[in-house]
Amino acid sequence: MSASSIWIEALKLVYFARVREAVGLESEDRELPSDVQTVGDCVVWLAAQADNYASAFADHSRLRYALDQQLVWEETLLEGADELAIFPPVTGG
Amino acid sequence: MSASSIWIEALKLVYFARVREAVGLESEDRELPSDVQTVGDCVVWLAAQADNYASAFADHSRLRYALDQQLVWEETLLEGADELAIFPPVTGG
Amino acid sequence: MKLVRISDETIDSAAELAPLAALGGGAVASFTGIARDDDGVVAIELEHYPAMTEASLLALMNEATGRWSLLGGVLVHRVGYIAVGEPIVLVGTAASHRAEALEACAFLIDRLKTDAPFWKKEHRADGSSDWVETKASDDARADKWK
Amino acid sequence: MKLVRISDETIDSAAELAPLAALGGGAVASFTGIARDDDGVVAIELEHYPAMTEASLLALMNEATGRWSLLGGVLVHRVGYIAVGEPIVLVGTAASHRAEALEACAFLIDRLKTDAPFWKKEHRADGSSDWVETKASDDARADKWK
Numbered sequence: 001m002s003a004s005s006i007w008i009e010a011l012k013l014v015y016f017a018r019v020r021e022a023v024g025l026e027s028e029d030r031e032l033p034s035d036v037q038t039v040g041d042c043v044v045w046l047a048a049q050a051d052n053y054a055s056a057f058a059d060h061s062r063l064r065y066a067l068d069q070q071l072v073w074e075e076t077l078l079e080g081a082d083e084l085a086i087f088p089p090v091t092g093g
Numbered sequence: 094m095s096a097s098s099i100w101i102e103a104l105k106l107v108y109f110a111r112v113r114e115a116v117g118l119e120s121e122d123r124e125l126p127s128d129v130q131t132v133g134d135c136v137v138w139l140a141a142q143a144d145n146y147a148s149a150f151a152d153h154s155r156l157r158y159a160l161d162q163q164l165v166w167e168e169t170l171l172e173g174a175d176e177l178a179i180f181p182p183v184t185g186g
Numbered sequence: 187m188k189l190v191r192i193s194d195e196t197i198d199s200a201a202e203l204a205p206l207a208a209l210g211g212g213a214v215a216s217f218t219g220i221a222r223d224d225d226g227v228v229a230i231e232l233e234h235y236p237a238m239t240e241a242s243l244l245a246l247m248n249e250a251t252g253r254w255s256l257l258g259g260v261l262v263h264r265v266g267y268i269a270v271g272e273p274i275v276l277v278g279t280a281a282s283h284r285a286e287a288l289e290a291c292a293f294l295i296d297r298l299k300t301d302a303p304f305w306k307k308e309h310r311a312d313g314s315s316d317w318v319e320t321k322a323s324d325d326a327r328a329d330k331w332k
Numbered sequence: 333m334k335l336v337r338i339s340d341e342t343i344d345s346a347a348e349l350a351p352l353a354a355l356g357g358g359a360v361a362s363f364t365g366i367a368r369d370d371d372g373v374v375a376i377e378l379e380h381y382p383a384m385t386e387a388s389l390l391a392l393m394n395e396a397t398g399r400w401s402l403l404g405g406v407l408v409h410r411v412g413y414i415a416v417g418e419p420i421v422l423v424g425t426a427a428s429h430r431a432e433a434l435e436a437c438a439f440l441i442d443r444l445k446t447d448a449p450f451w452k453k454e455h456r457a458d459g460s461s462d463w464v465e466t467k468a469s470d471d472a473r474a475d476k477w478k
Contacts, residue, residue: 017233066303069241092232092303092304207364214364217361218359219358288438
């Protein structure tokens with residue numbers, strides 16, 4: 001078993017705002033296939049899991065990401081991370 | 094008697110801050126000679142009235158003016174005005 | 187003095203800003219964002235990402251104190267339900283001179299709008315609600331500081 | 333709502349700003365200038381030109397409301413003796429959106445510094461006193477708005 005397959009088992013996904021409502025969950029733990037390497041790969045894979053996931057994750061222009069609580073981009077590698085947050089552009093303040 | 098010699102009798106001079114202290118007065122009424130036409134003329138004329146006036150009005154770069162409570166320049170004509178204020182650059186706020 | 191806080195109670199602007207005025211500097215700037223009386227909206231619901239929010243506000247505060255010579259800064263953001271007319275966010279900065287305080291205050295609120303993990307939902311009198319959309323002008327203002 | 337006032341008593345920032353937060357807008361910005369703890373200074377004496385001061389503050393406020401879409405503005409300036417640590421001036425602005433409130437607030441304090449007839453004298457613990465000199469940076473900041 002490679003190192004990369006170990007951390008993938010532990011990835012926690014957290015959702016906020018419109019994404020949380022579309023998915024119907026605040027968070028979930030997911031085992032990702034080994035070809036899911038980046039944040040963007042993960043979003044594409046999630047969109048294929050169910051109809052409500054497809055609508056939640058269809059429009060990438062309206063999604064933002066934080067990996068282990070740091071803002072990241074679609075190109076960012078998941079490797080080593082514990083928690084991926086997926087949410088709409090922020091609207092605080 | 095010309096119209097201009099009438100208003101000149103009524104000119105009130107008011108001084109503030111460093112200028113007030115140098116002159117030793119908060120305000121005074123002055124009859125100006127008829128060749129004193131502008132704010133700058135008035136300052137030059139005042140500087141010749143006494144030694145403490147000379148020091149108060151020597152450095153024009155450190156003087157500012159308000160004619161009837163409106164900020165004005167040395168070139169502004171006194172004609173028709175009731176009150177000329179002479180003071181250092183403002184330092185409020 | 188640097189303070190960041192997430193609050194589920196009404197923000198007391200006067201109490202939060204008072205310590206900034208006591209730091210010996212000549213300038214305190216503040217910005218208060220208020221739940222706006224807009225188009226039938228009666229309340230704003232503020233969702234956030236608890237594991238990340240405070241760290242993200244602290245990162246903004248540290249960026250501000252690195253960029254401007256500040257004596258202190260305060261950043262308080264409300265979460266939960268907020269009635270129209272109540273403060274959502276308070277930014278306060280203290281400096282020896284006004285340029286630093288004013289610029290750092292504008293920086294903090296502009297960047298908070300694009301970088302901190304908060305989401306607003308508007309609740310209306312008729313029971314309907316909508317997530318607030320981001321504004322392109324917010325990105326433009328935040329980019330100004332890059 | 334436009335308010336300008338010359339005050340010989342301590343400025344109560346919270347009380348002065350409270351009405352701005354109640355105008356239904358989403359943004360209140362404020363700036364407080366404080367008598368700075370500088371180099372042995374114990375108090376600031378503020379002289380002004382009573383016949384002109386209020387009108388000059390009102391002219392600035394009118395210029396601000398003409399330039400930005402404001403819901404309200406407050407400009408309060410202290411005169412007389414002011415102990416170190418106390419407010420000298422308070423500027424407050426309210427608008428629907430933050431850009432207007434922040435910019436108008438910076439405009440008002442920048443222009444007040446060069447246009448309003450106030451003069452500061454610093455009093456020191458040893459009994460000495462000096463008139464404060466203007467700063468070239470003040471003119472530069474005021475010129476920015478022209």
